[in-house]
Amino acid sequence: xxxxxxxxxxxxxxxxxxxxxxxxxxxxxxxxxxxxxxxxxxxxxxxxxxxxxxxxxxxxxxxxxxxxxxxxxxxxxxxxxxxxxxxxxxxxxxxxxxxxxxxxxxxxxxxxxxxxxxxxxxxxxxxxxxxxxxxxxxxxxxxxxxxxxxxxxxxxxxxxxxxxxxxxxxxxxxxxxxxxxxxxxxxxxxxxxxxxxxxxxxxxxxxxxxxxxxxxxxxxxxxxxxxxxxxxxxxxxxxxxxxxxxxxxxxxxxxxxxxxxxxxxxxxx
Numbered sequence: 652x653x654x655x656x657x658x659x660x661x662x663x664x665x666x667x668x669x670x671x672x673x674x675x676x677x678x679x680x681x682x683x684x685x686x687x688x689x690x691x692x693x694x695x696x697x698x699x700x701x702x703x704x705x706x707x708x709x710x711x712x713x714x715x716x717x718x719x720x721x722x723x724x725x726x727x728x729x730x731x732x733x734x735x736x737x738x739x740x741x742x743x744x745x746x747x748x749x750x751x752x753x754x755x756x757x758x759x760x761x762x763x764x765x766x767x768x769x770x771x772x773x774x775x776x777x778x779x780x781x782x783x784x785x786x787x788x789x790x791x792x793x794x795x796x797x798x799x800x801x802x803x804x805x806x807x808x809x810x811x812x813x814x815x816x817x818x819x820x821x822x823x824x825x826x827x828x829x830x831x832x833x834x835x836x837x838x839x840x841x842x843x844x845x846x847x848x849x850x851x852x853x854x855x856x857x858x859x860x861x862x863x864x865x866x867x868x869x870x871x872x873x874x875x876x877x878x879x880x881x882x883x884x885x886x887x888x889x890x891x892x893x894x895x896x897x898x899x900x901x902x903x904x905x906x907x908x909x910x911x912x913x914x915x916x917x918x919x920x
Contacts, residue, residue: 653742655725655882656680657718659708659765660735662689665784665869669732669885672873674700674910681721681728683708683735702891708735708761718768727776729882731769733762734784736802738836741844742853743797750842751798758802763809770817779822779878783810787895791902793856814887825885829874830894867892 656673658664661682662699670680674697682690683706690703702724706717722728741755773779788796789803804877805828814824846854872891881886890896910917 653774654678654729654730655721655727656730657683657721657728657765657769658732658734659683659761661693662686663840665832665872666732666734667831668869668873669734672877673730676877679725681725683717686771697852699703703916706735707735708765709756711760711764714761714764715768717766717767718772727774728769728772730780730782731765731773732782732784733765735761736784738796739843739844740841741796741798742847742850744796745847745850745887746798746843750844752844753804754798754802759805759809760801761805761832766813772823773817773834775822777821780885781810781817781822781824782784782814782880782890783807783824784874785810785828786791786824786900787828787890789826789828789891790895790899792858793857811887823885824887825879826857826888826889827879827891829891830891830898831864832869832872861884867894899919 654673656668656670657665658673658680661680662684666682670682670693673680674693675863677700679700679702680693680697680820682693683704684848685705685707686691687697687703689703690701693701694703702721704717704720707715718728736758737754739750741750751866766781769779769781773781783806785806786799788800789807792800792804809822810826817824866883875891879889890899
């Protein structure tokens with residue numbers, strides 16, 4: 652059955668790959684990007700099945716207008732993908748107020764504005780599937796990514812609550828949590844803080860770990876996402892790839908162990 656998608660950040664990375672996968676099987680896609688000219692090749696290939704839209708997800712009024720335009724063009728929405736986002740690399744102490752606000756505006760408030768704009772249309776149909784693109788960094792924190800982690804942990808909490816709110820309305824929410832993939836996330840789209848020399852050993856250790864880890868092919872996620880949106884009872888959370896499993900399992904085991912070890916002190920409160 653043909654589906655209608657609304658995908659943010661569709662100019663490259665996961666957004667581009669998933670838009671193309673949906674279009675190639677005959678679905679329709681409202682594809683948004685800061686520079687809609689970057690979507691020209693999709694339009695050339697798929698014609699009226701793709702609606703290219705200029706959108707900065709931090710602009711709430713523009714988000715509302717873009718969602719309305721997609722509904723006006725296609726009649727309804729089935730799948731909403733909050734993919735737009737970027738990585739802010741740097742220590743917590745190094746992060747400026749402007750950098751912190753920009754990271755949260757894009758990675759947290761952007762999905763909030765899109766979700767709020769889309770929900771009235773999904774509620775009216777009594778169906779829909781919202782995909783919130785989080786990260787392994789939404790479940791485990793890493794040095795040099797404190798504010799990025801903060802944005803994704805917040806997205807996870809908001810989305811888990813959202814799923815409980817809209818589930819009775821037959822609207823599904825899935826938090827998609829990719830491991831390391833070869834997208835532009837850590838490339839040209841990334842923002843870096845001004846380094847403080849005292850943290851250089853931490854930064855160097857982080858670089859060494861990243862160099863030793865081979866990124867996976869993001870194209871491999873396309874069929875997974877199509878299968879996910881076709882599932883009658885999709886999960887609240889889905890890892891992409893196997894890399895996140897041992898990392899998250901270790902993080903949760905450590906949390907449980909610490910909570911248990913300090914249970915006597917907690918009981919005194």
